[in-house]
Amino acid sequence: MLRRQLGRKLEALRKAAGLTMEKAAEDLDRARATLYRIESGAENVRFRAADVKEMLKLYGASDEDTELVLAMAAATRENKNWWHDYIGSGLPRWFQLYIGLEAAASNIRQYQAELVPGLLQTRAYAEQLFLMPSGAIEAEDRDGQERAIQLRVERQALLTRFSAPQLSVIINEAVLRRPVGSTTIMAEQLQQILKAAELPNVTVQVLTFSAGLHAGAMSGAFSILEFPRDGNGREVEPPVAYLEAATGAIYLDKSHETAAYNAIWADMAGRALNPSRSKSLIQQVAEEYSRA
Structure with a gap:
């Protein structure tokens, strides 16, 4: 930043x-x-x-x-930030900027249609993801995969640090229903989400299939990052909308661009289950995995 x-x-x-x-x-x-x-x-x-x-x-x-x-x-x-140790192995260069912005943000909003957001993933869940073909890390690069997994785990300290950011997450119901690895991995992963949702700075909502068509169906996954204000109430950094692909990412910080993603977020937040009902559904699905 x-x-x-x-x-x-x-x-x-x-x-x-x-x-x-x-x-x-x-x-x-x-x-x-x-x-x-x-x-x-x-x-x-x-x-x-x-x-x-x-x-x-x-x-x-x-x-x-x-x-x-x-x-x-x-x-x-x-200044040498902690994630610089991962540059060149496990941390694509196009992702470096996001890590820095995430660490500096005061408010993070994320929508995920297919996967649990990185800040909420268990190690076992992340390991399954890095077994899949990726544009960022070769399947044969085991060392790179391990470092990328460790980076993902270390990033999660952000949520419990002093002056932690507010994290608001909307996940599609498919994130809960699609098995990643074994049923044990999924049960543990959903319990991890519930544990994180107990933090005062973390809110999780589930966008159920019954919500029907929503604005996020056209946008795909994205994050919106907002930053602290100075003593005069001015933004020290403009908000950023972040969109990630297999081999790169897009950072949008023009006011009309972030306004568009704020509108998409507002539509989804209004259609999603409230945090309490979302926790109940996550717990229900976690128990289904535990019994399977």
Whole structure:
């Protein structure tokens, strides 16, 4: 998130100076693509002090902005997040941004049509998923699979940390009914969901088959992440809608894009069982697996 904030700050300074991205790139003797990656806060960009100072000079930044931007750039070089250990094995590069945003979010909403959300999965359930063909990790890469599973487990500490985010989940009834692995794995997995739903910051709703057609039927699975506000009540980071595919992901942060997913969420939340009735259904299905 810090990288994205820094990139947006540099973009704002460039625009305030009346420079297009093409002109700024030319004056800085950089490729336009490089400047785009800088302003996007890309993970592979190093905000070197000399380069940042050159940009600030070109943009005519004030002393106050210069001090702020240089401090932010220094922080990106010093900060090494826990998930960086997984880069290159078990953590696709396109997923790195999501992990960082998830860790910084104050509110996470997720809809899943087929699978239990990663933050609620048991290790045994996750192991079954990584046995399936995937665009991110080769089936023969056992070490990569194990590291990806461990990453998924470690991410779940997010829910019980100090100042944990609010997690709201809507799952299709198919998530409960479709066996993943053995009946024992499914029974344990559904009990794990119920356990998580007891946390004060976690809400789970089930969208039953009887709800009929709903807006999520056309959108597929997605997440909406919202971030803390500063002392003046302003967003420090715009909300992001995240859509994942086998070999990549889409991050949508324009207001009309996130508004569309908020509308889809509102439709599904209104059709889904309330949290209490959802827990009852999950418990019922868990008992069915236990008896099978």
